[in-house]
Amino acid sequence: SSDIRPFLDELQASGRRAIVVFIPEHGAAVRGDRRQIPGLREVPTYAITRVPVGVLLINANGDVTDVQQHVEAPTSYLAVAELLSRFVADNPFTRPDFHVSSYTQNLPQTDPVAQNEHTVMMQVRGHTMVRMPSGEWTSWEVPTRRASLD
Numbered sequence: 001s002s003d004i005r006p007f008l009d010e011l012q013a014s015g016r017r018a019i020v021v022f023i024p025e026h027g028a029a030v031r032g033d034r035r036q037i038p039g040l041r042e043v044p045t046y047a048i049t050r051v052p053v054g055v056l057l058i059n060a061n062g063d064v065t066d067v068q069q070h071v072e073a074p075t076s077y078l079a080v081a082e083l084l085s086r087f088v089a090d091n092p093f094t095r096p097d098f099h100v101s102s103y104t105q106n107l108p109q110t111d112p113v114a115q116n117e118h119t120v121m122m123q124v125r126g127h128t129m130v131r132m133p134s135g136e137w138t139s140w141e142v143p144t145r146r147a148s149l150d
Contacts, residue, residue: 011058021080022054043130044114044121053080060110061098069100076110083107 011018071079086103113122118133121140130140 002084008056008058015059017060018058019084019087020054020056021084022056022060023077023080024051025055027098042118044116046112046114046128047113049121050112054118055080057092057100060092061096069104071104073109074112075108078110080109081112092105 008020011020073079083103090103092098092103111122111123115121120131122129128140129137131137
């Protein structure tokens with residue numbers, strides 16, 4: 001965040017209106033799980049493929065009480081594309097009554113799917129399924145930590 005802050009401050013100070021989109025490549029640096037060797041991505045588990053995305057409007061008009069909106073629904077790049085499409089269709093920079101929530105309501109929801117060169121993971125009726133490099137599909141349960149009775 002310290003690397004990007006000077007850029008955002010300069011953009012704000014310029015008075016230009018801009019939309020800045022932050023989409024990390026993967027979440028391996030954010031979180032991991034018990035099936036993944038830290039820093040590696042052989043198995044595309046949700047822990048490393050689920051990443052926070054940010055969209056920042058610079059120098060937009062609007063209600064200062066409505067400047068941040070957190071989307072809780074499971075989404076993907078389709079929701080980001082839809083959000084940007086809404087910004088193009090109804091320019092938030094020209095609306096004196098701009099509210100972030102008017103753009104983020106009812107974004108497309110996407111069930112989790114994660115894939116790399118050899119493996120696919122996806123949710124099917126609430127269960128995680130994985131297609132291994134062999135082509136075989138199997139149920140995938142992340143092991144839970146058991147309490148020790150020492």
